[in-house]
Amino acid sequence: MQVKKAVFPVAGLGTRFLPATKSSPKEMLPLIDKPLVQYVVEEAVAAGIEQILFVTGRGKRAIEDHFDISFELEAMLQEKGKGEMLQEVRDIAEMVKIFYVRQKQALGLGHAILCSREFVGEEPFAVLLGDDIIDSDVPCLGQLLEVHRKYRGPVLALEKVPMETISSYGCVRTNPISERVFEVTDLVEKPKREEAPSDMAIIGRYVLTPDIFPILERQQPGKGGEIQLTDALLKLSKDEAIYGCLFEGTRHDCGDKLGFLKATVDMALKREEFNGEFAEFLKERLCDR
Numbered sequence: 001m002q003v004k005k006a007v008f009p010v011a012g013l014g015t016r017f018l019p020a021t022k023s024s025p026k027e028m029l030p031l032i033d034k035p036l037v038q039y040v041v042e043e044a045v046a047a048g049i050e051q052i053l054f055v056t057g058r059g060k061r062a063i064e065d066h067f068d069i070s071f072e073l074e075a076m077l078q079e080k081g082k083g084e085m086l087q088e089v090r091d092i093a094e095m096v097k098i099f100y101v102r103q104k105q106a107l108g109l110g111h112a113i114l115c116s117r118e119f120v121g122e123e124p125f126a127v128l129l130g131d132d133i134i135d136s137d138v139p140c141l142g143q144l145l146e147v148h149r150k151y152r153g154p155v156l157a158l159e160k161v162p163m164e165t166i167s168s169y170g171c172v173r174t175n176p177i178s179e180r181v182f183e184v185t186d187l188v189e190k191p192k193r194e195e196a197p198s199d200m201a202i203i204g205r206y207v208l209t210p211d212i213f214p215i216l217e218r219q220q221p222g223k224g225g226e227i228q229l230t231d232a233l234l235k236l237s238k239d240e241a242i243y244g245c246l247f248e249g250t251r252h253d254c255g256d257k258l259g260f261l262k263a264t265v266d267m268a269l270k271r272e273e274f275n276g277e278f279a280e281f282l283k284e285r286l287c288d289r
Ligand code: G1P
Pocket: 109, 129, 131, 132, 168, 169, 170, 171, 189, 190, 201, 202, 203, 204, 228, 229, 230
């Protein structure tokens, strides 16, 4: 069955990026000239997603406004004859069909996914986390969907990370199937370094099936007192095969200040308009050190 629906949990508070996220959603932080969330929506659309559900929360109105029509802005751009900009602004509102549901309490990622149950229905679906911005030739979600088409079950995006950072992620133990595809045999949410089953971390892209919902419904709070998707996936893995895909591409953790800075520089250097003067500026600054 083709995967047409995607869930974006965006109710998180963005505490790693305070004070910028005190009153603005972290998903709206701009990477050069586009909010983070737009990159992730574009990735989903490029992978064939037709409907998106934002699982949103208080203080996240700016996300809804961004994907809505902006009458005043469009009228102004039209009047000033800024046709190209007008088109760009309109395209954002027409990119994909968007739905919203409120996660009334911040009870964790697993709980956020549970809020999408009615939207998802009986189809497999994607989950994309807005902190992870992935720069790749084939959209990361597209790579996962390829694995899903072949093996049918849930698929998690995986990346090998330095062991000293493993406690920031869900971590998996795997059996290799091919160079980039694995069967996941164990999962632990944010393990201590010495208890981690491997250096393979779960990155914020998933293909899931509705089989996860009855488990999430009964899932007790885990790490950090939150209902963890990783814990529910561990339970699911006892009954059905779960796969991991070591995706090709560069992942930036934009929920973190340093990761965000790196992403900004990296993306800017890839843009023709900045790879001259901006690159020179960086070289000069680095020589001065
Ligand atoms: C969530 C998941 C974690 C995963 C991470 C990827 O954690 O719970 O398993 O590794 O996303 O970004 P968060 O970063 O939201 O705390």
